[in-house]
Amino acid sequence: MAETKREIERKYESDESGLPDLTGVAGVAAVLDKGVADLDATYYDTADQRLAANSMTLRRRTGGTDAGWHLKFPVAPGVRDEIQAPLSDTLPRTLAGLVRSRVREAGLLPVIRLRSARDIRHLVDADGTLLAEVSVDAVHAERLSGGAGAAQWTEIEVELADGGDPAFLDKVEKRLRKAGVRPSKSSSKLARALKETGAGKDGRKRGERKKARPPAPVTTGDHVLAYLRAQRDAIVRLDPAVRRDVYDSVHSMRVATRRMRSAFRSYGKVLDRTVTDPVGEELKWLAAELGAGRDQEVLTERLTTLLGEIPRPLVTGPVRTRLRTWSHARRSGSRRRMIAVLDGGRYLTLLDTLDALLTDPPLLKAAGAAPEKAIARTVDKDFKALAALVDRALDLPPGQDRDLALHEARKKAKRTRYAAEAATPALGEQAAALTKSMKSLQGLLGEHQDSVMSREALRDLARQAHAAGESAFTYGLLYGREEQRAARAETDLPVMWAAIGRPPNG
DSSP: OOEEEEEEEEEEEOOTTOOOOOTTSTTOOEEEEEEEEEEEEEEEEOTTOHHHHTTOEEEEEESSSOOEEEEEEEEETTEEEEEEEOOOSSOOHHHHHHTHHHHTTSOOEEEEEEEEEEEEEEEEOTTOOEEEEEEEEEEEEEEOSSOOOEEEEEEEEEEEOTTOOTHHHHHHHHHHHHTTOOBOSSSSHHHHHHHHHSSSTTSOOTTOOOOOOOOOOOSHHHHHHHHHHHHHHHHHHHHHHHHTTOTTHHHHHHHHHHHHHHHHHHTTTTBOHHHHHHHHHHHHHHHHHHHHHHHHHHHHHHHHHHHHTSOGGGOOSSHHHHHHHHHHHHHTTHHHHHHHHHHSHHHHHHHHHHHHHHHSOOBOGGGGSOHHHHHHHHHHHHHHHHHHHHHHHHHSOSSHHHHHHHHHHHHHHHHHHHHHHHHHHHHTHHHHHHHHHHHHHHHHHHHHHHHHHHHHHHHHHHHHHHHTTOOOHHHHHHHHHHHHHHHHHHHHHHHHHHHOOOOTTO
C-alpha cells in the first residue's frame, strides 16, 4: 500500500568542515547524533528523461528507515509530495500508474545509482520534539544509462519534521549562512548527478528531451497555442492527482479538457477544424468519463445539504438512507472505471495526439495576424452568440423550454469565458473583465441547471419511495425549495445580464 507524505527540505553545499554547530538555532534545545546510514538508491526514467524534465524522481532505495520505492512530485520550491511503496523487485503498479501520463508507452530504465553515507542529526526542542532532521551526505553517483560517468560530492540536507513550521528552516539557514554554508545550486541529488555524469554540459545526450520555455507569444496563433499548451500540461499534471483521489482534481482535469475543446471551436479560423474537431471529440469523451462519478457526487452533496436545511419533524420516512442507497447505486464502480480509462490505450493515444498537434499545429492564415483585432473578433463573435441565447431564454415563459434555453446559454457562457481567458494576455483588462463577468454568469446559470437536475433526481427518489410504501412528502418539500432556487436565479439573470459589459471588440 502506497503512502504519501509532504517533504519540505533544503539542500546546501558542504566541504570538509562538515556540519557547523546548530545549537544556537532559536528553538533548538539539543542536537542528537543518530549515527550514519548507508543508502543505495537506483533512479529510473525514460531514455529521454521525461520524469526529470518535469522535476519528478522515481527511485528504489535500500538502507535507512524508509527503504522502498519513492516517487516525488514537485509542489513548490523546496516542497515535494513523496509517495512511498514497500520494497519489491519490480515497480509497484500504483506508482507505475502515477507516472503513466508522462511515461506512456516508453520504458523505464535505471539511469542513476546514488550511494550515500548519511550522517544524521536530529534538532529537538526542550520537550524532545523533533523539529528537523539534518544530515551530511557523502554521495557517490554512477551513470547507468546514457553515459558511463561518475561523480561524488558532499551536501547538507535539512528536512522539516512532519507538521513543522516552515519558518524554522529559515532559522536553520540563517545559522548555516553565518557559518559560510551556501544553498546548493542543484534542486536534488538526481539533478546534480544527471548534470555531472552526463555526456554533455547539461547532463543529456544529443537528441534527449530538454524542456524549453516557449518564446513570448506575438501572433494570434502564438496566443492560442500558449493557451492550448497550458491545458495540455494541466491534463498531464493532474493525472496523478486524479489517480490519488486528491480533492477537486477530477473537476480541474475535466475543466482543462473543456477549455481545450472550447478553444478549438472558438478559434476555428486559427487552427484547422478538420484536424482539431476529431481531437475535440476525444476530449469530449474524456470529460464525460471523468464526470461520470463527479456529477453524481455533486448532486448528492447538493441534496444532502438541502435535506439538512429543513426541520427534522418534516423529514418523514428513511429519506437519508434512501438518498445514500440511490447515490451509491449510481456511483458504484465509477472510480474503478475512471482509473481503467486513464490506463487505457485510447487516453494515452489522446495525450500523444495533443503533443503532436501542439508540436506541428495546423495553423491557418489568420494565425499570423496581429492578436489585437483577430482575437477580439473571436471573443466578440462568441459573446454575440451568447447574447442571442440569453435574450431568447428571457423571452420564454418559465418551464421546460426556458430551462433548456438557459442550459444552452450556460454552455455558451462557458465557451465565451474560455475564449476571453485565452485572449487576456493579448487584450489585457477588457478581456480579463469579460472573463470575470462570464464566470459570474456561468455560476448563476449553473445554479439554475443544478436545480433542474436536483428536481429530476427528487422525482426519481419520490417514485422509488412511493413504490416501497414510504412517504414522499419530504421529497416534495425539497422539490419546492429547488423550484424557489431556480426562480431566484431567473429573477437575478436580467439584472446580471444588464450589468455585463461588452466584449473587447464590442
